[in-house]
Amino acid sequence: MSRLAAFDMDGTLLLPNHQLGKETIAALRALQEKQVILAFATGRHLLEMKILAAELELDAWLITGNGTRVNAVNGERLFGNDLPPEIARQVTDTQWDTTATMHVFNDDGWFTGSELPEILQAHLISGFTYQLADVRQIPADQVTKICFIAEHEELRRLEIQLSEALGDRAHLCFSAWECLEVLPVNCNKGTALNFLSNHLGLTMADCMAFGDAMNDREMLAAVGRGFIMGNAMHQLKNALPHLPVIGHCATQGVSHYLNHWLTTPHLNYSPEF
DSSP, X not given: OOOEEEEOIIIIISOTTSOOOHHHHHHHHHHXXXXXXXXXXXXXXXXHHHHHHHHXXXXXXXXXXXXXXXXXXXSOEEEEOOOOXXXXXXXXXXXXXXXXXXXXXXXXXXXXXXXXXXXXXXXXTTTOOOEEOOGGGSOGGGOOEEEEESOHHHHHHHHHHHHHHHGGGSEEEEEETTEEEEEOTTOSHHHHHHHXXXXXXXOGGXXXXXXXXXXXXXXXXXSSEEEEOTTOOHHHHHHOTTSOBOOOGGGTHHHHHHHHHHHOTTSOOOOOO
């Protein structure tokens, strides 16, 4: 019996329009009523997730910034991990051979030097937005992560540059098809969820988790019950071929699985695509 359930947001809990469906909300509340602890594990900022959790009226633990922050239900920070200042400064100050836009995150918010109103569609549910700034002026000792946004092939070329420049001093991952992130070493949703489970007196075997992108890989691989979305990146499915693939986020596949698990756990699950 899983005692803690961790959910990625975009491409997993959220519909393609980045809203939460009614069936998904109902399933999360039903899970909580069964005394299963909820955790949102996302690349989104803590400030944004506090808004969403409050609107949903769910007592959820928050793993944000792809594992750079873990916060309790009451808002207390349990864990924090920032990029080393020298790495943050190297990334922000280097003229990378790319058309990708750079986005810098710290506890005060999301900063970028480029107006990109189209990407705010993903944040309409919360109203969270970026702040225009010269990212080179942001204090390097306060950077949690740096994100690049562009077409996937452009990011693949940038990934090679970043890997050659940073080596093993940072962790690179695709949090979405068009989003490449630079994170602290050994900082991911898996290590953050392990920290949280230990804090709660649980083990990773007591956890279930759902995700769709490569930033979910470590988390899904480590829990007792990991589930990959039908719409997941093919790289994730290839990396974890032993894990079950459930429904698409467009059909609220997580709620479909949870309803099955809560009501008919003795029956084999048939995914809804």
